[in-house]
Amino acid sequence: MTESRESRSVDCLAFRGGAFVRTARSVPAEQAVAISVGGSTHAVMMATPSHLEDLGIGLALNERIVETVSEIEAIEIVETEAGLDCQIRLVPEKAATYVARRRQMTGPVGCGLCGVESLELAGPVLPRVNAVETIAPSRLVRAIEEMAGAQDLSRLTRAVHAAAFHLTDGGMVVLREDVGRHNALDKVAGHLARQGVDPAKGFITITSRVSVELIQKAAMMGTGLIAAISAPTELAIAEAVAANVTLIAVVRGEEFELFTVPERMEGAVDAAATLAMARA
Template identity: 50%
Template sequence: MAEETAIAISFNGTTQAVMMASPQDVEDFAYGFALSEGFVAKISDVERIEVVEHPTGLEAQLWLNAQQAEVVNARRRYMSGPVGCGLCGIDSLNEALRALPTIPQTRGLLTTFDVKQATDQLRKQQPLHDQTRAVHAAGFLIAGKGILMAREDVGRHNALDKLIGGLNRAGVDPAGGAFVITSRASVDMVQKTTMVGCPALIAVSAPTALAVDVAEAAGVTLIAFARAQTFEIFSHPDRIEAGPKDVTR
């Protein structure tokens, strides 16, 4: 069975969030959460990190530089949520539809062949799912190279945060590819994608109407129902082009 445990994320000694998550890749999770939720702008804002075991769970303690600590203190909120919720416990309704950056428009990020293969390739990098049949995954897709990195978790938001943290710790810019997720595309998944500058999100299941609206406004290419060699593009289709392998001769 899949494990899940309470993981607290704290900044400079103050708890910011408590989420139920898989106890793997906790440092990636903490860094990814900090980046995707806007608590830090870059990984170097974190001076050090320590994962501490408690009788009831784990705590990822992030220590920020003085300038970033002031920013976090000015935007203090506390979240406590189960695995299926990415917006639980926010203090203000304004946080649910926060201001997002706009992703620059580009062409030719991926070919249709890349997208058709995306979820099948991600499926091959899910060892925890093979053991438990109970976890989500998020992967980073690069044109012509497939899934560069993948992370798993009982929560779909957590899996994406772990991927974001892992990429940034490895020095990989999310702007150069697309996120691929084994879940629906809800607005919070689009928000996390946008916050770290990734231009495309590919989901195996359906999008919500709000997710499509936010993706369109933020300049994100949103693709859903990506399975069995088919997919549907809901926003900014210009980033997806036909490649040589897509042409029938």
């Protein structure tokens, strides 16, 4: 058996050609990861134990613990008997604000919804995304191909999600893989913040279905378009409309479905108008 930080090889029996044969399969590493802020646990999740600083920073930004990465004074990954602890220390003025916020919360987890104390906290008012970048259908198709080509851990294990960020007029900036789709996107957000990349200058691709939390994270990042290979939920569509996020899903080869804000996809506005006239 071999092991790495992201995956490990395990022995198993496979039934092939009418008989059992001994083989091995690489499986993704999954470990309990805590995100601690100012010495208090903010969230505990099961995650792939790589790029954890990106995860911590991205979660802090997407859950409004901080407004900018400069409000994080230090970050350290500490290994404990129970798992890994991503310890974040805020600048003093932000730390005081966080302590007040903690009184409204009861042990949230990585998706940003479970464990909150009230329905109001589960449905935060999102900023309206004003990103004006537009892309061509061919650029979107190429981006999905870029993401697929970089999914090393997925090819190895077939058991993780991926999220990536692409520049509208360039290539893929970053891809992160994780057993949790929320974790993967938070890792992307953290990387962009650390590198000073403006999320409004590009778009997100993901390998999972589109749930409402992913739209919320995209809106908090200020990214105008998110594209997924699987379908969205009804609430995700409604949230995308409210936050002015372009939602594209069910991307298969050169085909996809556009659900909201067609203005960011070249050629979509005229098509939407034609369809509206046809229904009249």
